[in-house]
Every structure is written in C-alpha cells, then in structure tokens.
Amino acid sequence: xxxxxxxxxxxxxxxxxxxxxxxxxxxxxxxxxxxxxxxxxxxxxxxxxxxxxxxxxxxxxxxxxxxxxxxxxxxxxxxxxxxxxxxxxxxxxxxxxxxxxxxxxxxxxxxxxxxxxxxxxxxxxxxxxxxxxxxxxxxxxxxxxxxxxxxxxxxxxxxxxxxxxxxxxxxxxxxxxxxxxxxxxxxxxxxxxxxxxxxxxxxxxxxxxxxxxxxxxxxxxxxxxxxxxxxxxxxxxxxxxxxxxxxxxxxxxxxxxxxxxxxxxxxxxxxxxxxxxxxxxxxxxxxxxxxxxxxxxxxxxxxxxxxxxxxxxxxxxxxxxxxxxxxxxxxxxxxxxxxxxxxxxxxxxxxxxxxxxxxxxxxxxxxxxxxxxxxxxxxxxxxxxxxxxxxxxxxxxxxxxxxxxxxxxxxxxxxxxxxxxxxxxxxxxxxxxxxxxxxxxxxxxxxxxxxxxxxxxxxxxxxxxxxxxxxxxxxxxxxxxxxxxxxxxxxxxxxxxxxxxxxxxxxxxxxxxxxxxxxxxxxxxxxxxxxxxxxxxxxxxxxxxxxxxxxxxxxxxxxxxxxxxxxxxxxxxxxxxxxxxxxxxxxxxxxxxxxxxxxxxxxxxxxxxxxxxxxxxxxxxxxxxxxxxxxxxxxxxxxxxxxxxxxxxxxxxxxxxxxxxxxxxxxxxxxxxxxxxxxxxxxxxxxxxxxxxxxxxxxxxxxxxxxxxxxxxxxxxxxxxxxxxxxxxxxxxxxxxxxxxxxxxxxxxxxxxxxxxxxxxxxxxxxxxxxxxxxxxxxxxxxxxxxxxxxxxxxxxxxxxxxxxxxxxxxxxxxxxxxxx
Numbered sequence: 001x002x003x004x005x006x007x008x009x010x011x012x013x014x015x016x017x018x019x020x021x022x023x024x025x026x027x028x029x030x031x032x033x034x035x036x037x038x039x040x041x042x043x044x045x046x047x048x049x050x051x052x053x054x055x056x057x058x059x060x061x062x063x064x065x066x067x068x069x070x071x072x073x074x075x076x077x078x079x080x081x082x083x084x085x086x087x088x089x090x091x092x093x094x095x096x097x098x099x100x101x102x103x104x105x106x107x108x109x110x111x112x113x114x115x116x117x118x119x120x121x122x123x124x125x126x127x128x129x130x131x132x133x134x135x136x137x138x139x140x141x142x143x144x145x146x147x148x149x150x151x152x153x154x155x156x157x158x159x160x161x162x163x164x165x166x167x168x169x170x171x172x173x174x175x176x177x178x179x180x181x182x183x184x185x186x187x188x189x190x191x192x193x194x195x196x197x198x199x200x201x202x203x204x205x206x207x208x209x210x211x212x213x214x215x216x217x218x219x220x221x222x223x224x225x226x227x228x229x230x231x232x233x234x235x236x237x238x239x240x241x242x243x244x245x246x247x248x249x250x251x252x253x254x255x256x257x258x259x260x261x262x263x264x265x266x267x268x269x270x271x272x273x274x275x276x277x278x279x280x281x282x283x284x285x286x287x288x289x290x291x292x293x294x295x296x297x298x299x300x301x302x303x304x305x306x307x308x309x310x311x312x313x314x315x316x317x318x319x320x321x322x323x324x325x326x327x328x329x330x331x332x333x334x335x336x337x338x339x340x341x342x343x344x345x346x347x348x349x350x351x352x353x354x355x356x357x358x359x360x361x362x363x364x365x366x367x368x369x370x371x372x373x374x375x376x377x378x379x380x381x382x383x384x385x386x387x388x389x390x391x392x393x394x395x396x397x398x399x400x401x402x403x404x405x406x407x408x409x410x411x412x413x414x415x416x417x418x419x420x421x422x423x424x425x426x427x428x429x430x431x432x433x434x435x436x437x438x439x440x441x442x443x444x445x446x447x448x449x450x451x452x453x454x455x456x457x458x459x460x461x462x463x464x465x466x467x468x469x470x471x472x473x474x475x476x477x478x479x480x481x482x483x484x485x486x487x488x489x490x491x492x493x494x495x496x497x498x499x500x501x502x503x504x505x506x507x508x509x510x511x512x513x514x515x516x517x518x519x520x521x522x523x524x525x526x527x528x529x530x531x532x533x534x535x536x537x538x539x540x541x542x543x544x545x546x547x548x549x550x551x552x553x554x555x556x557x558x559x560x561x562x563x564x565x566x567x568x569x570x571x572x573x574x575x576x577x578x579x580x581x582x583x584x585x586x587x588x589x590x591x592x593x594x595x596x597x598x599x600x601x602x603x604x605x606x607x608x609x610x611x612x613x614x615x616x617x618x619x620x621x622x623x624x625x626x627x628x629x630x631x632x633x634x635x636x637x638x639x640x641x642x643x644x645x646x647x648x649x650x651x652x653x654x655x656x657x658x659x660x661x662x663x664x665x666x667x668x669x670x671x672x673x674x675x676x677x678x679x680x681x682x683x684x685x686x687x688x689x690x691x692x693x694x695x696x697x698x699x700x701x702x703x704x705x706x707x708x709x710x711x712x713x714x715x716x717x718x719x720x721x722x723x724x725x726x727x728x729x730x731x732x733x734x735x736x737x738x739x740x741x742x743x744x745x746x747x748x749x750x751x752x753x754x755x756x757x758x759x760x761x762x763x764x765x766x767x768x769x770x771x772x773x774x775x776x777x778x779x780x781x782x783x784x785x786x787x788x789x790x791x792x793x794x795x796x797x798x799x800x801x802x803x804x805x806x807x808x809x810x811x812x813x814x815x816x817x818x819x820x821x
Contacts, residue, residue, distance in 0.1 A: 010131040010285065032289045032296075033133050034201075034281060035163045038174035038186040040139035043205035046236035047174065048136055050274040053128045053248045056081070056094040057136075058102050067105050068119040068159070069136040076125035084121035097122070114148060117159050130282040134172070135163060140185040157189070165193050168292055170285060176206040177216045177233070181225055201284065202231035203277065207265070208258060209238075215264035220272065232280060233265065233272045297710065304706045311703045325686040332446055333676065336456060337668045339442040344661060358438045362661070365430045366653040373423035374645050384637075388412055388630045409633050409640075410486050416641050417482050420648060424475045431656050432468050435664065436461055448692040452676070452685045459675045463667050464660070471659040478651055482644055492646075494639040497522050499595040500532075505573075506561060506580035514582070523599055523632030526564070539573060543628060546572075547604045548596055551580055560589045564601070598635050600628030 038044045045057040045064070048071060058064050081091040083100060091097045101120060108116045115138055137160055144152045164171050171194060173186035181187065190200045204216055218224045220233050235255040237246055252274055259269040270276070289296075343358030356364060391408040439460050446453035487493075499521045505528075506514050517528035517538060525543055530536040545568050551561040565578035573579045583589045593603070676685065688696075 032168045034170045035135045036172045042174045044174045054094040056097040065138045066115045070121045072123040073129040073132040074125045079126045082123045171200045174203045197227040201229045204233045217264045232277045343438045370427040388633045467660045504582040549604045560586045600631040
C-alpha cells in the first residue's frame, strides 16, 4: 500500500480522536475521514458488514441507522470490538455489538424513529480488515414514519451536510443498481458539496437484482455520470441470505464468482467486489491524508502550542514532593489574593459582559440600592402630622403656646433618624453577601485541591463575618452621633424660611401703581423687601387668619394673579382688604400656592372641605395657629432629614470600605497563609482531587499523542518523496476530456469497438508502443490492448516533449533521409 509511516497514520488519527473525545473536547482538526451516504435500504450497512466479515449492525425496515456510527477498522491479530462509551470492555460476540448499538441509540433518541447527531464510536480489531475509518450516516428518506417529526427529511439532510461539507471528508455514495442513477439521492447530495466530483467515490450495490437483459456496465466503466475516483460494484447478501445466516465469507466467494461469470462485468472483475472496495478505500483515504498533511501538521502544531503552557507544570509532576506542595500553596494563596483584589477594584482581564459582580455590584449597592432604600422609607403623612400635633400640645401642657416649640421639632427629627438604622444595616448585609460570593468565585481556581479550597473559603468567610459585627457597630454609632446633636445652624437647613422670590403687588395707579418686591415666606409671616439683599424691609404681614383666593387675569395684563385676604374682614395692607400678587406664569402661581399651604395658609374655596376632613381624622385642632405650627415643623423635619440622609449616604460607603473591604484584602495578603498553616497538615491541604489527577493524565496523553502525530507526519513527509502513492482507481473518464491533436491520433480510432485496436497506417513491422516511434512520421501509437492503457499511451504521445528513445529510430526505406521534421 505504501510505506510503513502511511500505514500507521490512520490508526494514529483514530487514537488522536479518542484522546480528545475522552476529555470531552474537540480537536477541531477536521481529520480526513470517509462518510457513507445513501438512501434507505441502499445497502450501506451490508457493505460495512462485508468489510468486517461479521453481522453486527442493526437491521429492519425504515430508518435503522439513527445516529452517526464512527466505525474504526484496525488490522489486528485478534478479533474483537470496543465502544468509546464502554471503556475497557471488549466485545467478542458481535451479536452483543448489535444490541449495544441499538441500546445506545435508544438512550439518546428514544424508542421511536427519531434521529440524533451525537455519534457512536465503534472500533473493530480483526485480521480480515484493513486500517480504515468510516462514518455510517442515516439513510435519506422522504416521508416521516410513526413518531418521527414531520421535518425528518431536513433533519437527516442537515446531519449529512455537517459531515460531507468538510473538504477533508471523502464521500462514499452508495446507490442500488436497480434504480435510475440520475435519481440517486447519494450522488445528488454529493454533487451539491463536491460539484467537481473530486471527493466522491461511487459504490453500486444490488447488481444481481437488475432486470434481465440490463446491466450497469456503462456506470462501472465511468462513462455515465463520471466521477474522478470512479465507481466500484459490489454484491451484498440478499434478505433471504441474511435471514438464513449465510456466512459472509461464502457471500464474498459468491460475489467473486458473480463478477467473473457475468459477461458484462468479467473484464472488470479485478476492479469490482468488496475486497477491492476495502483496499481502494484504504488506499484513497491514505492518499487523501497525504494530500492534507500540510494543513493537518499546522493545526497539530497550533494545538500543541496551546497545550505547552498547561503541560509544562505537569511534565515532571510528582504528587508527593513536599517542595512542590509548598510552592503550589504559596502560589495558590498569592493568586487568590490577586484575583480577589481584581474582582473588587476592577480589571481589564477576563471582563464579564453578562452580569455585574464583585466591585461593580458593591458600587451599585452603595449608589443605587442604598439611596433607593432611603427614599422608599416613606413617611405616613397623616400619621406624621398627628405626631407633630400631639408633640406640640404635650410640650405646651396646660398653657396655650404662642410660638412654635423647638422641642417638638427635635423629638420628631430624632424619631425619623432612628428609622434610618434598618436600611443602613440592610446595606451592610448586601455588601457582605456580595463579598462572600466574590470569595467563592475566586476560590473556583483552587478546585484542583478541594481541602485547600474549603479551608480558604471558610477562613475568609469567617473573617468577613467578624468584620460584619464591627462595621454594624460603627454604623449604629454614626446614627447615635446624628441623634446626639441636632444642628439647626447647618448651611443647608432652611430654618423657618419656606420660600423666597419675586412677586408683583397689583395696586391701582391712583395709589402708586404695581411694583415688584422680593418676598420672604416663613412659617409665621410674609415679608417683602426692596430687593433680594433683604436690607430694606417694606412690610411684614402675620399669617394669622389669612386665606388665598383666585383672581381673574386683567384684560390688559399678561400676568397671572392670586390674592391674600383676612377672614375677619380686617385690612391686610394699608387700607386694602386684600392684596393681589402677580406672577409671569401659572406654574409660578401654583408653586407659591403650594408654599402657602406648607405655611398653613389655605385656599378660601376649600375651607369647608378641609375643616371636615380635619375634624373627621382628628389629626389637628381647628386652631389655625396650631395648623401653621404643625406645617412649620413638618417642613423643618423634611429639611433636616434630607441633610442627615445626605450625610449617611456619604459616610456609609466610606465606613464599609474601611472596616470591611479593605481590611479583608489586607487579611488575605498578610494573614491568610498563616491561618492555613495552622488549620491542618500541609500535605492534606494540597491533596489533589480525583478529577484533577484524571485531567492531568488525559492532558499528558493528549500532549504525547499530538507529539507522536507530528513525528509520524514528519517521517511520512520525508519518506514518501521518492515513492509516489498509486493514482485513483479509475481515471478512464479522463479520455472524454478534449481529444489530442489529429496529428497524433486518427479521427476514426475513437469510433472502433473497444475490443480491437484501431487500424494503423504504415508497415506492419512498426515498432511496439514501448519504443515510442518518432512523431516525425505522424503515425499514431499502436496500443497492445484496449482499455485504460490505451488512454495512458495516447496521453504520453500527446505531450509537448517526446520521450527520449533508448536507441536511434529507424527510418523506413521508402522515405528519403532529408525529409524535414
């Protein structure tokens, strides 16, 4: 077949595939292989069984092959079979092989007629086979049967295309002879992916079942629908032979007798039959591997380079070496600290683009979740006003208070500040949970050493829990500090001022006309000044017994107006029973009205409804002065609580970072290693997991398999230079390419029957073709026998440079010696 290196390449590629499959990875090498395609009941399974010489494939009606079967045939002195999913088990009884294929198929696809692209790997060792790897694919069908999905045709087609579209895959197209070749499903799908026919090998089955008087001679001679690699005919056992348990060896002898005795095939008998097909496939797969060696070598080298770094630490690995364990422990702890810090501080390495984690999630807790919890802590407005009212009354006691008491404000503010404890503690809990998640994420890299991972996670988590209590104590201290002193001199505290802004007082022209003033609204009074410097006060109006009233906009005025009046019919300003205040927009009017509401000045039209609601709810007294005091304290509480919230939002992240996160990082870098040493024996900490040991062994096996493959490929590339691989089996169809020039071949030579040589001009004593007569005489070559040899000789003579003869050509006496050439 060729040199030893080529013979060993197919088994080596099988081992390489197994090495990658056993660790659950794909080598992604697109290794050369042969895929068997054809319609249902085309005889694909029978061809494969004839190769092995055993009955081992499931049989029946409809779709029998429902999962790809990767069949690796290995020439061996003993005969047995092995499945990749049953490691270590050897099948000697091939009936058990059939049952295992059926059971493994049903395990994935179920007992119905469904299909699955997950392959079954079967290796058969036998002295009767040549090294060969084939993939038996489900037969193509048109109609769904039983429980099959309605798109079964498309599912099978997609599965076939997954294999045969790869340039490294040869296609064994199986077609029964008793059907029209032009309608062959196998050749049709092969032509789609291989239009030039460079990768397709045709197999014609059931030659013995053709109608009497018909034969497949033109197909087998590659004259009808020619393929670059030609067609090979086989005769399989009939269903009667299979049911009668006819021996495959006897069937192969009957096949040989059929081709030798059939008048249409006897001249092709040496190139027909299952043994020749197996030998041809072995040779063509080997040649195909040789053609793909450069690309295969580069891919193997890239795979090897990708493994170099991981395998380097395993090359001289000794599990019980104490120095190795100490070094590994130090490296693991150091790497854990680096990973934890990267997760918290952020890093460009291995960025997670699907979820927030680590520092990003903690940042979100600080600046989104915690403020949201503070805002969510809404006060019950009615309950709050009721509490303020009771506080004012209890502070005044039996006396009637003339002024708003400060103690009521402090009592209500402190009660609201205490409520901040719950969201603060919740924020700490959220950060702790995220820190623990980050620790678990970082300890995943310690999975090779389960005890080390478990101890590291336990020690760091325990430390975080200890910092939890200290951080919570500090945060509660911050709340207590806020409670200890209510700072009403804070620059952001509004005090008793509710609103400031420009308003226009509408006065008739007779009394001086309209003027703009700077107004200041407090809980007790409304004052206006000449300008916003508030140095020259024009007037101060107490808010007792004041109400609001809407005023229609004047005909010539563009401003929006509202009025303030005294409910006891007293003058409000000078001799005016009401003063009209104007703004440029209605929005400003509504805003000022809302501010007056906060100061306890209500609209006139809602007075009755407001009084009813206040009476029913018993929230406040009907005393207007008490109402204003309640409103004043309510506004002051809002202002001061916003200051406290702002301070807490700022201090909480700082406190948590200092007392918890930064301390945890320092602990990991400086103290974790000491805790690990004190936790137990170093040897037990650094005991490998069984999975890690298995992974190391498999990776080393894969590494050595890759190196061995590269060595074999290197040997092949050097030893095959001087030993050409045999050409494809059948290239006779090439004679149908453009004919040689008429000067070298007679026009009538192609019309003569193939069983007799064409007539030749010139004397009968012309030299045989091996002498290569000089082309000066225009004499066509004389073939010694019909068939492929004739075509090769014709090609040799049609070459641009003639072959050099071994001796001088003889010149016929009838021609003078001076004739030009």
